[in-house]
Amino acid sequence: xxxxxxxxxxxxxxxxxxxxxxxxxxxxxxxxxxxxxxxxxxxxxxxxxxxxxxxxxxxxxxxxxxxxxxxxxxxxxxxxxxxxxxxxxxxxxxxxxxxxxxxxxxxxxxxxxxxxxxxxxxxxxxxxxxxxxxxxxxxxxxxxxxxxxxxxxxxxxxxxxxxxxxxxxxxxxxxxxxxxxxxxxxxxxxxxxxxxxxxxxxxxxxxxxxxxxxxxxxxxxxxxxxxxxxxxxxxxxxxxxxxxxxxxxxxxxxxxxxxxxxxxxxxxxxxxxxxxxxxxxxxxxxxxxxxxxxxxxxxxxxxxxxxxxxxxxxxxxxxxxxxxxxxxxxxxxxxxxxxxxxxxxxxxxxxxxxxxxxxxxxxxxxxxxxxxxxxxxxxxxxxxxxxxxxxxxxxxxxxxxxxxxxxxxxxxxxxxxxxxxxxx
Amino acid sequence: xxxxxxxxxxxxxxxxxxxxxxxxxxxxxxxxxxxxxxxxxxxxxxxxxxxxxxxxxxxxxxxxxxxxxxxxxxxxxxxxxxxxxxxxxxxxxxxxxxxxxxxxxxxxxxxxxxxxxxxxxxxxxxxxxxxxxxxxxxxxxxxxxxxxxxxxxxxxxxxxxxxxxxxxxxxxxxxxxxxxxxxxxxxxxxxxxxxxxxxxxxxxxxxxxxxxxxxxxxxxxxxxxxxxxxxxxxxxxxxxxxxxxxxxxxxxxxxxxxxxxxxxxxxxxxxxxxxxxxxxxxxxxxxxxxxxxxxxxxxxxxxxxxxxxxxxxxxxxxxxxxxxxxxxxxxxxxxxxxxxxxxxxxxxxxxxxxxxxxxxxxxxxxxxxxxxxxxxxxxxxxxxxxxxxxxxxxxxxxxxxxxxxxxxxxxxxxxxxxxxxxxx
Numbered sequence: 081x082x083x084x085x086x087x088x089x090x091x092x093x094x095x096x097x098x099x100x101x102x103x104x105x106x107x108x109x110x111x112x113x114x115x116x117x118x119x120x121x122x123x124x125x126x127x128x129x130x131x132x133x134x135x136x137x138x139x140x141x142x143x144x145x146x147x148x149x150x151x152x153x154x155x156x157x158x159x160x161x162x163x164x165x166x167x168x169x170x171x172x173x174x175x176x177x178x179x180x181x182x183x184x185x186x187x188x189x190x191x192x193x194x195x196x197x198x199x200x201x202x203x204x205x206x207x208x209x210x211x212x213x214x215x216x217x218x219x220x221x222x223x224x225x226x227x228x229x230x231x232x233x234x235x236x237x238x239x240x241x242x243x244x245x246x247x248x249x250x251x252x253x254x255x256x257x258x259x260x261x262x263x264x265x266x267x268x269x270x271x272x273x274x275x276x277x278x279x280x281x282x283x284x285x286x287x288x289x290x291x292x293x294x295x296x297x298x299x300x301x302x303x304x305x306x307x308x309x310x311x312x313x314x315x316x317x318x319x320x321x322x323x324x325x326x327x328x329x330x331x332x333x334x335x336x337x338x339x340x341x342x343x344x345x346x347x348x349x350x351x352x353x354x355x356x357x358x359x360x361x362x363x364x365x366x367x368x369x370x371x372x373x374x375x376x377x378x379x380x381x382x383x384x385x386x387x388x389x390x391x392x393x394x395x396x397x398x399x400x401x402x403x404x405x406x407x408x409x410x411x412x413x414x415x416x417x418x419x420x421x422x423x424x425x426x427x428x429x430x431x432x433x434x435x436x437x438x439x440x441x442x443x444x445x446x447x448x449x450x451x452x453x454x455x456x457x458x459x460x461x462x463x464x465x466x467x468x469x470x471x472x473x474x475x476x477x478x479x480x481x482x483x484x485x486x487x488x489x490x491x492x493x494x495x496x497x498x499x500x501x502x503x504x
Numbered sequence: 505x506x507x508x509x510x511x512x513x514x515x516x517x518x519x520x521x522x523x524x525x526x527x528x529x530x531x532x533x534x535x536x537x538x539x540x541x542x543x544x545x546x547x548x549x550x551x552x553x554x555x556x557x558x559x560x561x562x563x564x565x566x567x568x569x570x571x572x573x574x575x576x577x578x579x580x581x582x583x584x585x586x587x588x589x590x591x592x593x594x595x596x597x598x599x600x601x602x603x604x605x606x607x608x609x610x611x612x613x614x615x616x617x618x619x620x621x622x623x624x625x626x627x628x629x630x631x632x633x634x635x636x637x638x639x640x641x642x643x644x645x646x647x648x649x650x651x652x653x654x655x656x657x658x659x660x661x662x663x664x665x666x667x668x669x670x671x672x673x674x675x676x677x678x679x680x681x682x683x684x685x686x687x688x689x690x691x692x693x694x695x696x697x698x699x700x701x702x703x704x705x706x707x708x709x710x711x712x713x714x715x716x717x718x719x720x721x722x723x724x725x726x727x728x729x730x731x732x733x734x735x736x737x738x739x740x741x742x743x744x745x746x747x748x749x750x751x752x753x754x755x756x757x758x759x760x761x762x763x764x765x766x767x768x769x770x771x772x773x774x775x776x777x778x779x780x781x782x783x784x785x786x787x788x789x790x791x792x793x794x795x796x797x798x799x800x801x802x803x804x805x806x807x808x809x810x811x812x813x814x815x816x817x818x819x820x821x822x823x824x825x826x827x828x829x830x831x832x833x834x835x836x837x838x839x840x841x842x843x844x845x846x847x848x849x850x851x852x853x854x855x856x857x858x859x860x861x862x863x864x865x866x867x868x869x870x871x872x873x874x875x876x877x878x879x880x881x882x883x884x885x886x887x888x889x890x891x892x893x894x895x896x897x898x899x900x901x902x903x904x905x906x907x908x909x910x911x912x913x914x915x916x917x918x919x920x921x922x923x924x925x926x927x928x
Contacts, residue, residue, distance in 0.1 A: 162898070162901070163901075164856075164895050164901040167849075167897060167900065167901040168856055168857075168897050168901075171855050171856070172855055210923070210924075214923070214924070215904075384853075413903075414902065414903050414904035415905055416904040418904075426595075426806075427808070429597065431596055432588075432595070433592075470586070471586070471588050473591060474588050476591060476592075476595070477587075477588040477591040477592075477837060478837040479806075479837075479838050479843070480839070480840040480904070481635055481838065481839055481840050481906070482906070482922065487925065493927070494925040494926065495926050495927075497921030497926065498638075498906065498921065499638070500921050501637065501638045501919060501921065502919050502921065503917070503919075
C-alpha cells in the first residue's frame with residue numbers, strides 16, 4: 081500500500097531528539113510511505129514513490145497530515161472501578177487526608193482491583209486501550225500496581241498480556257509492585273520492600289519466562305516519594321531488578337524530591353517519570369545520560385495543581401524529553417495523547433513540533449523501542465496516523481476532541497469513527 | 505419511546521439555579537422519559553412509567569447516565585481558515601504585538617472569512633457544529649463577528665440560518681458586528697460604531713424579518729474591552745439594539761474591567777460573558793439581576809493564562825452562573841462542553857453537579873430558552889444525552905475523550921461513533 085498526502089507527512093526520522101534538537105519533524109510536503117505487511121519499505125516524495133512502485137494500491141490522505149503513531153510511555157491502564165466520588169470530594173474542598181480516612185486514595189483502587197476477576201479486568205482495561213488507540217496511540221506502556229500482592233499483580237500482568245495479544249494497541253508492560261505499601265504491610269513498609277525484592281521479583285522472572293517467552297522481560301518501576309518508597313528502598317528494588325535482567329523505570333519528584341531522577345541515571349533506567357520537583361543537579365545528571373525524562377502534564381492538570389515538569393530546563397540542559405498520559409483512576413483519567421500534547425504546549429510552552437517529537441520518537445526511546453517504532457522510517461513497523469487537519473500545528477492548537485481519521489497499526493488500516501454520528 | 509436507565513437519570517428540573525442552589529440535578533436512580541415526536545411527555549420512575557405506558561417501545565440506557573443535552577451559550581462558530589501558525593508563535597514566546605504586526609490576530613480570521621464563499625463557510629462551520637453535537641451539545645449559541653461589514657456579516661448569518669435549518673445542532677444566533685473595529689475604520693473607530701448603530705442594526709432587523717420570519721430576532725452582542733469597544737460605545741450599540749427589539753448580550757471583563765457587566769444588568773441583557781476581571785460591585789449587580797454570568801474557562805486555558813472567572817464569588821453572591829465553550833479560531837478551538845465541564849471543575853472548583861447545571865438549565869437561560877430546553881421536564885423538547893458512564897461524576901473526573909453514547913435531539917436518536925474503530 082502506498083499511503084500518500086499532498087499536505088504534510090511527518091517522518092520524525094533520525095535518533096531520539098536531545099535538548100534543543102527536539103522538534104525536528106522530518107516534514108515532507110507531498111510525501112508517501114510504502115507499506116508491505118507490517119513494515120515500512122520506503123519513504124519519500126509521492127511522485128518519486130509512485131514512479132518506483134506504479135502498481136502499488138494507493139491510499140490518499142490528501143488534505144490530511146500523516147505522522148507516526150503516538151507512543152504513550154507511562155500509563156497505569158489496568159485497574160477496576162473508578163474514583164469519581166473522590167474527584168467530587170476534592171473539588172468540594174475536602175482535604176486529601178479526609179478522603180483517605182473515608183477509604184479513598186490508591187488503596188480504594190487496590191481494593192476494587194483485587195476483587196475483580198481476570199475477565200472483568202480485561203474488559204475494563206480493553207475499553208481504555210481502545211480509547212487510547214482511537215485517539216492515535218499505537219503503542220502504550222502499561223503498569224501493574226493496583227494489586228500489591230503476588231496473585232493480584234500477576235492477574236494484572238495476565239490482563240496486559242491478553243490485551244497485547246489481542247491488539248490493536250501494542251503494550252510495553254511494566255511491573256509496579258512498588259506502587260504503594262501494600263495494606264498488609266501498613267506497619268512494616270520495609271517488610272513489603274523485602275517481599276518485592278526477595279520474593280516477587282525472582283518469581284516474576286520465572287513466571288514471565290513461562291507465560292511470555294516470546295517477549296523481552298517487562299520493566300520494573302518504583303514510586304519513589306515520601307508517601308511511598310524512600311530512595312534507599314527504591315534503590316533496593318531497582319538494583320535487584322537490574323541484577324535479574326529487568327529494564328528499569330522510576331516515578332520520581334511528583335510531590336517531593338528524594339533523588340529518584342539521579343538514581344535512575346545511576347542505574348541506567350530507561351526513564352525517570354513525573355519530574356515536577358526535579359532539581360537542577362538532577363536535570364544535569366539526566367542530560368548527560370540516556371535516561372529519558374518523561375513529563376506527565378495531565379497529572380498536575382488532573383489534580384488542579386500549578387507546577388509542571390521544568391521542560392524548558394530539561395531541553396536547555398540537553399536532556400531527552402518525552403510526554404505521556406499517566407492515565408490512572410486517581411489523578412488523571414485521560415487516554416488521549418492529543419490532549420497531552422495540547423496541554424504540554426500551554427503548561428510547559430512546548431511548540432507543537434516539540435510536543436509531537438516528545439510523543440513519538442522520544443517516547444519510543446523511553447520504552448526502549450526507538451529501533452522499531454516512533455518514526456516513519458524504512459524497516460520500522462508501519463504504525464502511523466492520518467489526522468483530519470490541514471497542518472500539523474492543529475495538534476496543540478485544537479484540543480478536547482479527536483482529530484484522528486485513521487490509525488495504521490502494523491500495516492493494518494483502522495478507520496476511526498470519532499467524527500461521525502448516525503441515526504440510531 | 506420510553507428511554508430508561510437503571511443507573512441515573514438527571515432531570516435538572518425546575519427554574520434556573522441561582523447562587524448556592526447551583527447543582528440540583530433532580531437525580532432519579534431508576535428513571536425513564538417518555539418521548540413522543542419532539543417532546544417529553546412524562547418523566548418518572550421506570551417501573552411507574554412502564555406500568556402507565558405498557559405498549560410503548562423502550563430504549564434501554566442501563567449502565568449509562570441520561571441527562572439533558574448540553575447548551576453551549578457562547579460560541580463564535582462560523583469562520584473560515586485557522587490560526588494554527590499563530591498558536592505556534594505564541595507558544596514560542598513571540599509577543600502578541602509582533603504576531604499582530606505579522607498579520608495575525610482577529611483580523612487574520614476576518615480576512616479569511618471575508619474571502620470565503622457561503623458554501624465554504626457552511627462547510628467549514630458544519631464540521632464544527634457536528635463535532636459539538638457528537639460531544640453532546642444539542643443547542644449552541646453562535647455569533648457572527650468575523651465579517652465586520654454588512655455583506656460579510658449577512659453571509660455569516662446566512663451560514664448560521666442554513667445550518668440551523670439543516671440540524672441536528674440547533675442554533676441561537678447572535679449578531680456580533682461589534683467584535684472588533686473593522687479594518688476600514690482603523691483610524692475612525694467611532695465611525696464604525698455609528699455604522700453599526702445607524703446602518704447595520706436597522707438593516708439587520710429588516711433582513712431578519714424577511715429571511716427568518718419563523719425565528720425570533722437574534723441577539724446583539726458587543727465586545728466591551730480596551731482593545732475593542734469602550735463602555736460608551738458598547739452602550740450606544742446595545743441601547744440602539746434594545747430599542748429595535750433585539751435581545752442583548754455582552755463580552756465583558758476578559759482582559760480589562762470597563763464596567764460591561766453592570767451595563768448588561770442595566771440594559772437587561774440575557775447574559776454577560778467572560779467575566780474574568782469582574783469587580784465585586786459588578787458581581788453584586790449581576791446577582792440582583794436576571795442576567796446570566798457566562799464563564800468561558802477554555803479561553804484562559806487556550807491562551808495559557810492563569811486567571812479564570814471568579815465563579816465562587818458569583819455563586820456566593822447569588823448570581824446565575826453558566827458555562828460555555830467560546831469556541832473560536834484565536835483563543836480556544838474546542839467544541840466539547842465535556843471538556844468545558846472538566847476544566848471548570850479544576851480551574852474554578854465547581855463540583856461536577858454544579859458544572860452540569862451550569863451547562864444545561866442555566867446555559868439555556870443564558871440564551872433565554874429555559875422554557876423549552878435545558879432540563880428533562882414534561883412539555884420541553886426531547887433533547888438529551890446518554891453517556892457511557894456508570895455515574896454522572898465521570899463528567900469532570902474524566903476528560904480529553906468523548907463519553908457520549910447517543911444524543912437525542914427533538915426526539916430523534918443519533919448514535920455517536922466516537923468510541924469505535926473499524927477495519928478500513
